[in-house]
Amino acid sequence: MTKTIYGLLTALLFISCSKDSAEPDTTTSESMYFPPLTGTTWETKSIAELKWNQNAVQPLLDYLELKHSKSFIILVNGKIVLENYFNNHTATANWYWASAGKTLTSTVTGIAQQEGLLNITNKVSQYLGTGWTSETLAKENLINCKHLLTMTSGLDDATDDVDPEDLIYKADAGTRWAYHNVYVKLQDVVTKASGQTWQNYFNTRLRDKIGMDGNWIQLGVNSVYASTTRSMARFGLLMLNKGKWENNIILNEAFFNEATNTSQNINLGYGYLWWLNGKANYHLPQSQLTFQGSVIPTGPSDMFMALGKNDQKIYVVPSKNMVVIRMGDAADNVNLALSDFDKTLWEKINALYQ
Numbered sequence: 001m002t003k004t005i006y007g008l009l010t011a012l013l014f015i016s017c018s019k020d021s022a023e024p025d026t027t028t029s030e031s032m033y034f035p036p037l038t039g040t041t042w043e044t045k046s047i048a049e050l051k052w053n054q055n056a057v058q059p060l061l062d063y064l065e066l067k068h069s070k071s072f073i074i075l076v077n078g079k080i081v082l083e084n085y086f087n088n089h090t091a092t093a094n095w096y097w098a099s100a101g102k103t104l105t106s107t108v109t110g111i112a113q114q115e116g117l118l119n120i121t122n123k124v125s126q127y128l129g130t131g132w133t134s135e136t137l138a139k140e141n142l143i144n145c146k147h148l149l150t151m152t153s154g155l156d157d158a159t160d161d162v163d164p165e166d167l168i169y170k171a172d173a174g175t176r177w178a179y180h181n182v183y184v185k186l187q188d189v190v191t192k193a194s195g196q197t198w199q200n201y202f203n204t205r206l207r208d209k210i211g212m213d214g215n216w217i218q219l220g221v222n223s224v225y226a227s228t229t230r231s232m233a234r235f236g237l238l239m240l241n242k243g244k245w246e247n248n249i250i251l252n253e254a255f256f257n258e259a260t261n262t263s264q265n266i267n268l269g270y271g272y273l274w275w276l277n278g279k280a281n282y283h284l285p286q287s288q289l290t291f292q293g294s295v296i297p298t299g300p301s302d303m304f305m306a307l308g309k310n311d312q313k314i315y316v317v318p319s320k321n322m323v324v325i326r327m328g329d330a331a332d333n334v335n336l337a338l339s340d341f342d343k344t345l346w347e348k349i350n351a352l353y354q
Contacts, residue, residue, distance in 0.1 A: 032321070033078035034237065034246045037211035040091075042230070045079040047352070056351035057082070063348055067311075067331035067341055070095055071229035074349075075323040078237050085229075086328070094214060094226045095327045098308030101225035102183060102273035103259075104206070104235065106149055107243075109186050110255035110272075111205045117193040120145040127189040133167035142173040148183045149272040150263040155182050157286070162221050177266040179285035183273060184223050198223070210234050210245045229327050236314045236323035239304075260304045260316075269295045277303040298346040311341050324349065 035042040047054050061084055064072050070089035074082040085091060097104075112118050118127065123144045125132060133140050133155065147153045156170040157178035167182060187198045194201045199216050207214070212234050214227025238244070239260070243251030259272035262279060269275060269282025276282075278301030281292050294301065299315065306314035310330035316323055331341035 030077045030321075032237075032241055035078070035211065035234070037208075043079045045076055045081050047081065050076060050081065050353070052081075052352045053354075056348070060348040060352065063344065064326070067328075069326055069328035069331075071325070071327045073229055073233045073323075073325040075233055075237060075240075077321045078240075083229075089327075091230065092228060094228060096217070096308075096312070097225045097227070097232065097306075098310060098312045100232075100306035100308030100312040100314055103239075103306040103314070104202070104225055105183065105186050106259055106273040107239075107251055108190060108202050108206055109145065109149065110243075110251050110259065112190045112193055112201070113255065114252045118145065118189060120149060124148065124185060124189060127192045128185065132164055132185070133169075134164055135167070135169045139169050139172065144173070145186060145189055146263075147173045148186050149259075150177075151179055151183065151270060151273075152177050152264050152266065153180060153182050155180055160221065174264070176288075177264065177270070177283050178288070181221060184221070187223055206250060209248065209250055210238050229325055232314060232327065233323060233325045236316055236325060239314075240316050240318065240321065240323050271304065275305040275307050277301060277305065296342045296346055298343050298350065313342070320353075
C-alpha cells in the first residue's frame with residue numbers, strides 16, 4: 001500500500017512538473033535587462049524562447065496595421081520580443097505621445113520632490129504666485145500640486161485652456177475628478193522650483209539618464225512630447241523597474257508606488273496621471289459617470305497605463321515583467337485616452353501566451 005501511494009505521489013509530481021515546464025515562460029526569475037544609454041544595441045528574446053504561441057503573432061500584427069498603428073514593441077524583462085513598424089514609420093522617426101506624456105510630467109514632479117525642490121502637498125500658488133486661476137484666493141489656495149497630479153483641482157473642465165481667465169471654479173479641490181489640461185501647470189511649478197527650464201530639467205533628470213531621445217513641443221496650450229518608439233519603451237522599462245535604471249534610482253520607490261496606485265477616492269482607476277487597471281470602478285475623460293469594473297477588462301489586472309489621444313499607449317504589466325508600446329494614428333475614431341482598440345488589442349496579446 002505504501003509503495004502504491006508513493007508511486008501515485010511520484011506520478012502526480014511528474015505530471016505537475018511537466019505541466020509547469022510546458023506553460024508559457026514570462027521569465028520572471030530572469031534578471032532585468034537595460035539597453036546601453038547610447039547606440040542601437042538592445043537584446044532580444046524570441047517567441048520560441050518564451051514558449052509563446054508563434055501562430056498568434058501574425059494576427060496581432062495584422063490587427064495593428066489595420067488599426068493605423070505606426071509602431072509596436074513588447075519587452076519582457078527589458079528584452080525586445082516584438083518590434084514592428086507600419087505605414088512607412090521607422091525606428092528613427094519621432095511620434096507624439098499626446099496624453100501618454102502626462103506620466104513624464106508626473107515622474108519629473110516626483111524627481112523634483114525627492115531633490116527637495118518642492119512638495120506636492122504644498123499649494124500651487126506657493127510656486128506660481130496667487131492669481132494663476134480666476135478663483136477667489138480662498139478657493140485657489142485649496143489647490144495643491146497633488147490635486148493637479150490626480151485631476152482633482154475642482155476647476156471647470158468645460159475648456160482645456162489654462163490661462164487664468166479660463167481656470168474657473170467648479171468645486172472645491174479634492175471633491176471632484178475631471179480630466180483637465182491644468183495638470184500642465186506642474187511643468188511651471190518644476191520650472192519655478194528648480195530655476196531651470198522645463199526642457200533642461202527634464203533632460204538632465206530623466207531623459208538623458210535612461211538614454212531617451214525626443215523633445216517637448218508646444219502645441220497651443222499643450223506641452224507634448226515626441227520621440228522614437230524605443231524611447232517610449234525605455235520609459236516604460238524604467239517604470240516596470242519601479243523608478244530604477246539598473247542600479248540608479250531615477251525616481252524613488254515611494255513616489256512610484258503613490259503614482260501607480262489609486263490616488264483619490266473618486267476615480268479608483270487613476271493614480272498620478274497614470275491609468276490603473278483592475279480596480280472596482282473608474283471614470284473617463286469628459287464624464288462624471290462612474291463605470292463599474294476594470295478600465296481594460298481583457299488586460300492584466302495589475303497593469304498600469306499611459307494613455308494618449310489617438311491611441312498612444314504605454315502598458316506596464318509587473319506580473320509578467322512586460323512593457324507594451326503602441327504609437328500611431330487613431331485606431332478608430334479620434335479619442336482622448338481609452339478606446340475599444342484596447343480591449344481587442346489585449347485579446348490578441350493574451351493569445352501570445354495563453
